[in-house]
Amino acid sequence: MQTTLCHAGRHPEDHSGAVNVPVFHASTILFPTLEQLDAKGDAPVRYGRRGTPTSHALEDAVSALEGAEGTVLTPSGVMAITVTLLAHARPGAHFLIPDNAYGPCRHTCHEILKPMGVDYTFYDPRIGAGIAGLLREETALIWIEAPGSQTFEMPDIRAIVEAARARGIPTALDNTWSGGFFLRPLSLGVTYSVQAGTKYLSGHSDVMSGMIACGAGAHERMKAFAARLGVCVGPDDAYLVLRGMRTLAVRMRQHHEAALQVAAWLETRPEVLRVMHPGLPSDPGHALWSRDFSGASGLFGFVLAPVPRPRLARMMDGLRFYGMGSSWGGFESLLIPTDPAKLRSTTSWNPGGQSMRIHVGLEDPADLIEDLAAGLARLA
Ligand SMILES: *Cc1c(COP(=O)(O)O)cnc(C)c1O
Numbered sequence: 001m002q003t004t005l006c007h008a009g010r011h012p013e014d015h016s017g018a019v020n021v022p023v024f025h026a027s028t029i030l031f032p033t034l035e036q037l038d039a040k041g042d043a044p045v046r047y048g049r050r051g052t053p054t055s056h057a058l059e060d061a062v063s064a065l066e067g068a069e070g071t072v073l074t075p076s077g078v079m080a081i082t083v084t085l086l087a088h089a090r091p092g093a094h095f096l097i098p099d100n101a102y103g104p105c106r107h108t109c110h111e112i113l114k115p116m117g118v119d120y121t122f123y124d125p126r127i128g129a130g131i132a133g134l135l136r137e138e139t140a141l142i143w144i145e146a147p148g149s150q151t152f153e154m155p156d157i158r159a160i161v162e163a164a165r166a167r168g169i170p171t172a173l174d175n176t177w178s179g180g181f182f183l184r185p186l187s188l189g190v191t192y193s194v195q196a197g198t199k200y201l202s203g204h205s206d207v208m209s210g211m212i213a214c215g216a217g218a219h220e221r222m223k224a225f226a227a228r229l230g231v232c233v234g235p236d237d238a239y240l241v242l243r244g245m246r247t248l249a250v251r252m253r254q255h256h257e258a259a260l261q262v263a264a265w266l267e268t269r270p271e272v273l274r275v276m277h278p279g280l281p282s283d284p285g286h287a288l289w290s291r292d293f294s295g296a297s298g299l300f301g302f303v304l305a306p307v308p309r310p311r312l313a314r315m316m317d318g319l320r321f322y323g324m325g326s327s328w329g330g331f332e333s334l335l336i337p338t339d340p341a342k343l344r345s346t347t348s349w350n351p352g353g354q355s356m357r358i359h360v361g362l363e364d365p366a367d368l369i370e371d372l373a374a375g376l377a378r379l380a
Pocket residue numbers: 076077078079102149174176177195196197198199208209210327
């Protein structure tokens with residue numbers, strides 16, 4: 001995979017030998033003869049909205065990473081989610097969504113799908129083969145997130161996919177956490193692997209991006225649906241994501257190692273009630289993670305013993321290397337308090353303290369641990 005990431009989507013011979021695909025800014029594409037204009041439906045590039053050599057190169061690279069038949073690019077990760085959901089929406093349809101799904105996925109269900117007449121059930125992410133009991137005649141899509149946002153429970157992907165396939169129901173997995181590098185959902189029979197390219201693929205906190213990598217037989221329909229919606233991406237953004245992907249392998253290995261170090265250290269601290277990181281042997285999802293993943297990324301959670309907000313602020317405001325802000329997957333570390341209970345309806349989240357989400361970046365883990373140690377000391 002490391003080698004593929006360096007070479008996928010590159011054709012220097014097509015553009016003066018330059019190593020990287022150029023940024024093609026284009027709306028109108030000219031055809032030199034009437035015959036070629038008449039046949040433009042077959043041309044690989046025919047109109048900017050339909051894709052440029054830059055966006056096609058990124059599609060090819062993501063398809064190689066995910067083992068996909070083809071990839072649909074979107075301007076954000078959220079749009080990759082909404083396009084996948086909408087492609088299966090019709091009045092009377094029923095979706096299954098994990099109760100720990102990324103917040104905006106939940107909001108889309110309430111605010112867009114429900115008024116369209118789509119019904120949905122939020123399922124316990126640890127349900128495993130029990131998902132079969134929630135399937136209805138009308139079930140049209142099963143969503144999976146591995147691990148779930150904020151709380152990091154690990155689903156039994158194989159059991160869910162098996163139940164879905166027995167009934168011919170498509171599955172979509174939000175694969176943002178693994179960056180597509182540590183988990184290849186399509187090889188497990190998942191229909192769509194959805195990612196926010198905003199996170200690890202681009203890797204530098206400077207671009208919004210999303211993608212839907214489609215399994216065998218699923219690409220043509222998804223591509224046509226997204227094209228009908230007018231979904232397209234800018235060439236500068238596609239270029240940045242492609243550039244990030246060239247170093248994905250080395251970055252992910254570093255995130256894996258450093259985050260495990262920080263997580264194991266946090267587990268030893270008296271201020272910390274619990275660490276949610278499936279790569280830790282103590283984590284309830286560890287066996288499932290070991291079975292299906294080849295590594296863990298830099299994002300995980302932990303729970304601090306109850307702490308009044310002003311004291312939490314003393315810890316947070318004095319951190320040197322951890323930023324406070326949305327998103328993750330860049331080279332830099334982040335730390336924010338979270339409130340997962342707000343984003344649940346069929347399961348509960350009562351960890352008995354303040355939930356936190358940490359992104360371990362590419363800094364020296366010794367510096368990151370020292371900064372956190374000083375922060376925890378300020379809690380007292
Ligand atoms: C950030 C994120 C998204 C959305 O990506 P955007 O590019 O911010 O729209 C989707 N899924 C998960 C799990 C995420 O963390």
